[in-house]
Amino acid sequence: MDQIVSGGGPPARAGGLLYSGNDWNFQTIRDCYDAIEEIARGELGLEIYTNRVEIITSEQMLDVYTAHGMPVGYKHWSFGKRFIGHENAYRRGLMGLAYEVVINSDPCISYLMEENSATMQALVIAHAAFGHNHFFRNNRLFREWTDPSDILDYLEFARGYIARCEERHGQRAVERVLDAAHALQNQGVNRHSGARKLDLKAEQQRAKERRAYEDSVFNDLWRTLPAEAGEAGGTAEGSHARRLLGLPEENLLYFLEKNAPRLAPWEREIIRIVRMIAQYFYPQPQVKMMNEGCATWVHAYIMRRLHELGRIDDAAYLEVIHSTSNVINQPGFDTGGGASFNPYALGYAMMTDIARICTEPTSEDREWFPDIAGNGDAIGTLRHAWAEYRDESFIQQFLSPKVIRDFRMFRLCDDTAQPYLLVDAIHDEVGYRDIRRSLARVYDPGTFYTEIEIVDVDLLGDRTLKLEHRTKAGELLQAGDARQTLDYLATLWGYGVVLNEVDSQTGTVLASHAAGPSQ
Amino acid sequence: MDIIDRRPNPHGKNIENRRRVLQRARSAVQTAVRDAVARGKIREVGQGNAISVPADALHEPSLHRVFSDGVREIVLTGNREFSRGDRLQRPPGGGGGQGSGAGQAGEAGGGEDSFRFVLSRDEFLDLFFDDLELPDLIKREISTTENGVPARSGLSNEGSPSHLDLGRTMRRSIARRLGLGRPKPQELLDVEERIAALEALRPASAEELEELEGLRERRGTLRQRMARIPWVDPVDLRFRRYTIMPQPATRAVMFCVMDVSGSMTERMKDLAKQFFLLLHVFLERRYKKVEIVFIRHAESAEEVDEETFFHDPRTGGTIVSSALELMRTIQRERFPSANWNIYVAQASDGDNASSDTTRTASLLRDDILPAVQYYAYIEITGSGAVIRGETDLWRSYRAIADENEHLAIRQVGDRKEIFPVFRDLFSRQRDSAEA
Numbered sequence: 001m002d003q004i005v006s007g008g009g010p011p012a013r014a015g016g017l018l019y020s021g022n023d024w025n026f027q028t029i030r031d032c033y034d035a036i037e038e039i040a041r042g043e044l045g046l047e048i049y050t051n052r053v054e055i056i057t058s059e060q061m062l063d064v065y066t067a068h069g070m071p072v073g074y075k076h077w078s079f080g081k082r083f084i085g086h087e088n089a090y091r092r093g094l095m096g097l098a099y100e101v102v103i104n105s106d107p108c109i110s111y112l113m114e115e116n117s118a119t120m121q122a123l124v125i126a127h128a129a130f131g132h133n134h135f136f137r138n139n140r141l142f143r144e145w146t147d148p149s150d151i152l153d154y155l156e157f158a159r160g161y162i163a164r165c166e167e168r169h170g171q172r173a174v175e176r177v178l179d180a181a182h183a184l185q186n187q188g189v190n191r192h193s194g195a196r197k198l199d200l201k202a203e204q205q206r207a208k209e210r211r212a213y214e215d216s217v218f219n220d221l222w223r224t225l226p227a228e229a230g231e232a233g234g235t236a237e238g239s240h241a242r243r244l245l246g247l248p249e250e251n252l253l254y255f256l257e258k259n260a261p262r263l264a265p266w267e268r269e270i271i272r273i274v275r276m277i278a279q280y281f282y283p284q285p286q287v288k289m290m291n292e293g294c295a296t297w298v299h300a301y302i303m304r305r306l307h308e309l310g311r312i313d314d315a316a317y318l319e320v321i322h323s324t325s326n327v328i329n330q331p332g333f334d335t336g337g338g339a340s341f342n343p344y345a346l347g348y349a350m351m352t353d354i355a356r357i358c359t360e361p362t363s364e365d366r367e368w369f370p371d372i373a374g375n376g377d378a379i380g381t382l383r384h385a386w387a388e389y390r391d392e393s394f395i396q397q398f399l400s401p402k403v404i405r406d407f408r409m410f411r412l413c414d415d416t417a418q419p420y421l422l423v424d425a426i427h428d429e430v431g432y433r434d435i436r437r438s439l440a441r442v443y444d445p446g447t448f449y450t451e452i453e454i455v456d457v458d459l460l461g462d463r464t465l466k467l468e469h470r471t472k473a474g475e476l477l478q479a480g481d482a483r484q485t486l487d488y489l490a491t492l493w494g495y496g497v498v499l500n501e502v503d504s505q506t507g508t509v510l511a512s513h514a515a516g517p518s519q
Numbered sequence: 520m521d522i523i524d525r526r527p528n529p530h531g532k533n534i535e536n537r538r539r540v541l542q543r544a545r546s547a548v549q550t551a552v553r554d555a556v557a558r559g560k561i562r563e564v565g566q567g568n569a570i571s572v573p574a575d576a577l578h579e580p581s582l583h584r585v586f587s588d589g590v591r592e593i594v595l596t597g598n599r600e601f602s603r604g605d606r607l608q609r610p611p612g613g614g615g616g617q618g619s620g621a622g623q624a625g626e627a628g629g630g631e632d633s634f635r636f637v638l639s640r641d642e643f644l645d646l647f648f649d650d651l652e653l654p655d656l657i658k659r660e661i662s663t664t665e666n667g668v669p670a671r672s673g674l675s676n677e678g679s680p681s682h683l684d685l686g687r688t689m690r691r692s693i694a695r696r697l698g699l700g701r702p703k704p705q706e707l708l709d710v711e712e713r714i715a716a717l718e719a720l721r722p723a724s725a726e727e728l729e730e731l732e733g734l735r736e737r738r739g740t741l742r743q744r745m746a747r748i749p750w751v752d753p754v755d756l757r758f759r760r761y762t763i764m765p766q767p768a769t770r771a772v773m774f775c776v777m778d779v780s781g782s783m784t785e786r787m788k789d790l791a792k793q794f795f796l797l798l799h800v801f802l803e804r805r806y807k808k809v810e811i812v813f814i815r816h817a818e819s820a821e822e823v824d825e826e827t828f829f830h831d832p833r834t835g836g837t838i839v840s841s842a843l844e845l846m847r848t849i850q851r852e853r854f855p856s857a858n859w860n861i862y863v864a865q866a867s868d869g870d871n872a873s874s875d876t877t878r879t880a881s882l883l884r885d886d887i888l889p890a891v892q893y894y895a896y897i898e899i900t901g902s903g904a905v906i907r908g909e910t911d912l913w914r915s916y917r918a919i920a921d922e923n924e925h926l927a928i929r930q931v932g933d934r935k936e937i938f939p940v941f942r943d944l945f946s947r948q949r950d951s952a953e954a
Binding site: 026029030033037050054057060063079087182184410411413415424431435441452469472473476478481485 | 520521526530533535536539578579580582587593594595596597604605606607608636637
């Protein structure tokens with residue numbers, strides 16, 4: 001049972017220490033929250049969703065990981081797989097658990113681990129309940145692509161709906177659709193248009209109508225007809241039909257939900273559920289670096305202010321510094337274990353740097369950032385950046401020579417025709433812009449999402465679905481996976497599927513994959 | 520802001536999802552479990568078992584691009600010595616830094632790394648002994664001893680206090696009190712209070728005195744009624760009634776008979792022990808109430824405990840009939856065949872004193888087989904007692920096995936064969952095929 005804990009003891013004296021030592025109770029958390037809120041709203045001007053702080057055990061944290069922080073989820077073996085993976089890593093000591101997890105919902109839920117010390121609880125409240133929360137609420141991507149007020153109810157609906165489908169149609173039948181839809185979920189997002197608001201009532205209504213329609217048109221006679229009946233009018237001209245189907249279409253799940261001829265209504269609804277959830281998670285990887293940078297900068301600022309105001313003691317502040325510097329540690333390329341950028345490190349460094357440029361610009365900064373250098377409004381500038389940019393454009397706009405120098409960045413040119421790797425830019429006058437452009441490209445969604453579209457359906461023939469992957473030579477789909485995914489696609493479509501990989505410059509077909517309908 | 524303490528919430532949200540993973544990868548997990556048993560000591564079976572299954576069984580495909588050739592740019596940190604134009608040797612595994620991740624993923628294809636499970640003992644054994652059963656257990660089930668199990672059978676108005684059905688008793692008590700008009704205690708209290716108030720008035724008017732008189736009378740009536748009508752009367756009492764229902768019980772005993780004579784080499788003993796260990800774990804798992812009797816023999820037989828049976832070395836000549844006799848004696852004394860399902864598993868290298876084989880065979884055929892449910896004989900091959908391709912014991916057992924379906928004989932030569940033979944002996948299909 002949930003237990004809402006209301007403050008019991010007397011609140012901490014205004015201005016005095018919030019706590020001392022490591023132990024905390026619910027009153028401590030409340031006091032810290034109030035003190036942090038004062039700074040967050042008063043000094044930083046953060047706008048946040050209502051907060052909900054939940055205290056959980058490490059075991060529950062593993063569950064939270066599995067569901068990407070979502071408090072409810074439908075049942076599927078892939079979640080079990082993820083859970084076992086996390087559990088193994090944790091039990092064998094390969095992985096520490098995060099101090100907190102926060103999800104983009106309204107109210108904004110932050111999960112805090114019970115093992116955290118009082119200082120860590122304060123830190124993660126500042127980090128998650130204010131830093132991330134502000135980012136979720138204000139960043140353009142989240143505002144346009146997600147609807148945090150309805151997501152919890154929608155997940156509840158999804159779980160209920162899928163459970164009912166399992167009762168009616170059996171776990172296997174549901175799993176078949178879910179497996180296939182999961183394989184395609186990266187292709188289940190409207191990239192260019194943003195999400196329409198989720199409307200839970202309408203969702204439930206539609207589900208009910210589908211159900212009712214199915215019941216009303218049920219006729220045992222029809223069931224015995226060969227399934228191929230389909231639509232008869234094949235007279236329409238190809239291009240006209242394509243237009244009617246809305247081709248080309250990049251959102252494969254949307255297309256299947258609307259047009260796949262052989263799906264039952266409940267199967268369409270399940271596809272829709274997977275699509276909606278994929279859409280909800282779509283912005284996260286595109287702003288991960290900024291989001292973490294924002295939260296880390298906010299917690300560092302707030303904790304420093306708490307210390308300056310005498311609300312936490314020196315020991316606590318040392319713990320804050322220790323923990324923050326752990327989080328923002330950037331290993332060099334040669335330290336092993338991969339050399340990717342730590343989003344916390346890069347994000348925090350850039351936020352700090354922007355604040356510095358605004359208040360204490362050098363002549364270099366004035367040249368590079370004439371519009372913000374020395375404007376004296378660090379917080380306002382940051383708030384604007386948090387709201388209007390995503391990782392790629394943020395780097396393009398704000399990565400300064402100083403950060404490039406501090407990280408000692410360099411760029412390698414990897415030409416597979418050459419036996420060596422060429423260092424073609426380092427942190428110097430000539431290299432700054434090259435490095436900045438290349439780094440921004442790493443965060444460009446265009447580079448980490450594949451561009452796959454449905455281009456045609458053979459309406460007059462055997463209804464083969466034709467897809468195109470626009471790419472270039474040397475960057476093809478992983479063939480085994482492509483083949484398996486197409487099998488799934490064919491399962492949902494009900495007929496054959498062909499995927500051509502096309503050179504986006506010349507239009508030549510580089511590779512082709514096909515799958516037949518599975519029965 | 521709300522603070523919610525979720526710690527008391529139920530844990531294990533993902534138990535169902537985890538179960539589905541096992542179900543999905545069932546065949547792969549089963550193979551892995553059996554491999555684990557074949558490799559490890561059966562004794563350690565199911566104690567914190569981690570098994571690995573090929574990740575293919577749980578692969579989740581997606582459409583994703585891999586870099587194989589062409590030109591790409593990689594930004595890295597931590598430059599100490601490079602300047603523009605430096606040429607670096609390509610690290611093994613293609614690409615450099617970030618690139619290698621994508622490159623390896625491409626080569627790895629569907630992902631060849633394996634997926635690790637930690638199974639609970641129950642899960643492990645369930646998968647391991649999937650669809651194995653003690654044969655013919657059902658046949659005698661009905662005829663075995665019947666135990667009494669108390670079952671609810673309505674209510675009675677007498678019984679022991681521990682069976683008192685409080686709810687029903689009180690319901691009847693309330694009905695009776697209402698029906699007979701027992702005054703409520705509060706009513707009496709009110710009257711007494713009023714009396715006390717009136718008595719305190721001095722001087723009292725005539726009306727008040729009259730009221731006081733009336734109330735005193737009323738108090739007398741109330742007290743009388745309350746005394747006469749008890750709160751709970753013996754007629755209210757209701758007790759839950761139990762009758763003893765006969766419950767047919769499955770009782771089974773397994774005799775494990777092992778040859779530990781000198782002709783059995785360490786390897787052979789080890790194989791036999793593996794077989795019995797498997798049997799032991801299996802019986803423990805499937806049949807909570809199976810009694811197990813361990814008999815080992817060389818020239819003479821003795822009943823020993825589990826520890827001695829598996830771990831205490833012993834050598835000597837071989838007289839198989841001594842073990843069978845002992846088995847029969849124990850069975851007669853402690854496990855009368857009218858009440859027990861009797862199973863025997865015997866392991867030997869087939870070596871026996873030549874004078875004894877006839878006696879063993881007749882003992883088995885005439886005395887033991889009619890009394891037992893199932894008799895499994897495992898012969899460890901590789902002994903010196905083989906004459907014309909088979910041992911004496913094997914030959915005589917085979918003749919009996921041809922006539923008796925419930926004698927099963929198998930040969931085992933290698934550790935790997937133990938489990939297949941075991942499955943063969945106890946698989947459920949065999950059972951249903953016969954039925």
